[in-house]
Amino acid sequence: MNWAITGTGAVASIGRDTDEVFDALCAGRSGRALLRGFDSRAYRAAHAYEIDDRPADGADVPARATAWLLRAVAEALRDAGLDEDLSGTPVIVGTGLRELRSVELKWCESADFDLGGLHFGTALRERFGATWTYTISNACSASLHALAMGSDLLTAGTAEAVVVAGVDTITASMFGLLDRVQLDPPDRVRPFDQNRRGTLMGDGAAAVVLTREDHPAARLARGRLRAASMNCDASHPTAPDPAGIAQAIRLAHEQAGIKADDVDLVLLHGTGTALNDEAEATALCDVFGSGIGLPLMTAVKSMTGHTSGGSGLLGLIVAVRALAAGRVPPTIALDTPAGVAGRFRFATGATPPEEPERLRIAQVDAFGFGGVNAVAIVEGVAA
Numbered sequence: 001m002n003w004a005i006t007g008t009g010a011v012a013s014i015g016r017d018t019d020e021v022f023d024a025l026c027a028g029r030s031g032r033a034l035l036r037g038f039d040s041r042a043y044r045a046a047h048a049y050e051i052d053d054r055p056a057d058g059a060d061v062p063a064r065a066t067a068w069l070l071r072a073v074a075e076a077l078r079d080a081g082l083d084e085d086l087s088g089t090p091v092i093v094g095t096g097l098r099e100l101r102s103v104e105l106k107w108c109e110s111a112d113f114d115l116g117g118l119h120f121g122t123a124l125r126e127r128f129g130a131t132w133t134y135t136i137s138n139a140c141s142a143s144l145h146a147l148a149m150g151s152d153l154l155t156a157g158t159a160e161a162v163v164v165a166g167v168d169t170i171t172a173s174m175f176g177l178l179d180r181v182q183l184d185p186p187d188r189v190r191p192f193d194q195n196r197r198g199t200l201m202g203d204g205a206a207a208v209v210l211t212r213e214d215h216p217a218a219r220l221a222r223g224r225l226r227a228a229s230m231n232c233d234a235s236h237p238t239a240p241d242p243a244g245i246a247q248a249i250r251l252a253h254e255q256a257g258i259k260a261d262d263v264d265l266v267l268l269h270g271t272g273t274a275l276n277d278e279a280e281a282t283a284l285c286d287v288f289g290s291g292i293g294l295p296l297m298t299a300v301k302s303m304t305g306h307t308s309g310g311s312g313l314l315g316l317i318v319a320v321r322a323l324a325a326g327r328v329p330p331t332i333a334l335d336t337p338a339g340v341a342g343r344f345r346f347a348t349g350a351t352p353p354e355e356p357e358r359l360r361i362a363q364v365d366a367f368g369f370g371g372v373n374a375v376a377i378v379e380g381v382a383a
Contacts, residue, residue, distance in 0.1 A: 001255060003154055003225045004218035005378065006161075007080025007209035008317045009072035012304050013049040013202055017075055021314075022321045025329035030303045031202065032188050037101075038172045044185040045178070048170055049202030049305025062102035062113045065169040066123045068205035069093065073128065073165055076207040080217045082161075086130040090159050092150050093120050093135045094142030094166040096309035096368075101171045108172075120167075139368025140269075141230070142166060142309035143206065144376055147316070148228035150210050160215050166310030167205035174308075175201055182273075189306065190333040191270030191299035192277050192341040199271045202305025206313040223320035226361070226377040227255035233371035239275050240367055245283035248373035249363070253287075256377035258361060260288045263295045263377075265322060265362040267315035270299025270331070271306055274338075280365065281341040295363075298347040299331045312366030316376050319362035323380030326359060 008018045013031025015021035024031075031049040037060050040046050051068065054060060073091070077084055099118045105111035116122060121133040138145040143166025150162035179185060182198035190196040210225060211218050229252035233244025253260060269280050285292050300318055301307075307314055322328045328347040337344060364376040 001151060001155065001225065001227055002213060003151060004211045004213055004215065004221035005208050005223040005225055005320055006211050006217040006221050007076040007082070008222060008320065009075030009079065009207040010205065010314060010317050011051065011068050011071055012204040012307065012314065013051050014303060018317060022318060025300055025303055025318060026327045028330050028332050030332060031305065037170055043176060043179045045200060047187055048175065048200055050170060051203040060105060062105050062111050063099065063117065065099055065101065065167050066120060069120060069165055069167040070123060070127050072205040072207035073163055076163065076209050080209040081220060082209065082217060084128050086128040086163065089132065089161055089163060090150065090153055091124055091130045091133045091163045091165065092146040094146035094309050094313065095135060095137055096139055096142055096168050097171055097174060098135065098137065100173065101169050104172050138372045139370060140308055141312055141366040141368040141372050141374040143313035144228060144364065144366040144374030145230050147313060147376060148230050148374065151225060151228045154210065154212055161209060161211040163207060163209055164313065165205065165207035166313040168308035168310050169203050170201040186272065188333055189272040189301050191268065191272045191302050191331060192281065192337050193334050194336045194338040196272045196274065196277065199273050199306045202307045204304060204307035204310045204314055206310050206317055208313065208317065221381055223323060223381055224379045226379050227252045228376045229255055230374040233373065235371045238369050240279035241371055242279045242282040242286065244371050245279060245367055245373050246286045248375045249283060249287045252363065252375035252377050258377065261291050261294065262361055263363045264359050265319060265328060266295050266297045267319045267362060267364040268297055268299040269365040269367050270301050272301065276367065277341065278339055280367065281339060285340050285343060292343045293345050295345065296328055296347050297344045298329055300329055302332045302334065312364060312374060315364045315366065316378060319364050319378050323359050323362055
């Protein structure tokens with residue numbers, strides 16, 4: 001497999017497009033702020049990583065996730081030099097919660113909107129003429145599962161190009177669920193740190209255009225997808241299984257035709273929860289062995305919050321930009337790595353001057369409830 005990543009689009013709490021998001025991450029800027037979308041007095045946690053695009057009165061409005069999705073897809077198409085006609089192009093969207101926040105507003109605040117517009121496919125058809133759409137809801141690895149499906153369509157010769165996207169927004173119900181299961185409510189996301197207390201949600205959307213190498217847009221490819229693996233270990237409804245994660249990583253390496261020692265950069269899943277961080281760190285140490293200290297590693301959820309189903313694809317876009325620019329965003333709020341993560345070589349500041357030349361291959365991790373794991377391998381392209 002070797003598909004061209006020809007265009008990218010992103011929006012998050014720290015930026016309105018891919019350039020803004022990447023520059024903010026490299027600068028170590030966080031999107032953390034006091035919760036604005038709904039009354040925080042009902043919760044113990046008071047912070048989130050929200051996209052601040054509500055009306056001046058601060059009132060929440062429906063269909064915000066759909067708006068971010070459309071914005072990210074449009075940016076990816078522009079970046080690829082393609083028009084907005086997607087009538088013959090598959091569009092695959094990964095999400096955890098879809099437009100659940102809109103449903104909450106309808107039920108709790110009698111928000112007035114057409115329920116028929118809740119499906120992402122409706123908006124994609126109206127904006128881009130897309131008639132070939134899929135929505136995948138595979139928890140926090142959903143957008144990398146969508147990426148794997150897009151890759152399969154190219155492999156099968158079913159399409160010459162695909163658009164893959166991921167999106168999620170903070171909902172009152174999910175925020176409340178996390179607020180109840182995390183014993184000591186966190187005030188920020190601190191991946192792999194000894195003093196981590198859990199995760200906080202973040203808003204975000206990401207999109208990429210993936211094409212065959214002989215597609216005209218591939219001439220200006222920003223990177224190449226070498227592999228997109230996925231598995232479901234079904235070990236536990238919520239607790240991740242290091243063995244299942246390790247299997248997904250090894251499968252990605254095998255599909256990409258590389259060894260662990262070939263990986264120069266790892267975009268960690270890094271949610272800031274004890275179980276997730278420990279499981280991911282254990283799996284990585286198992287796969288990389290004595291070479292665990294070689295690849296540079298970073299966890300951008302320390303700045304974006306947990307953007308749920310869209311987080312994997314956002315990580316992939318950051319990886320592609322990092323390989324091209326020779327800059328790696330730091331992991332902020334990391335003072336003392338916990339457990340076996342102390343063996344990692346974290347990006348914590350400016351990228352070392354000798355690093356850009358050796359940044360060639362990146363691994364992107366995404367793991368979700370129920371053991372739905374996904375790992376992507378991307379390769380940089382020569383300038």
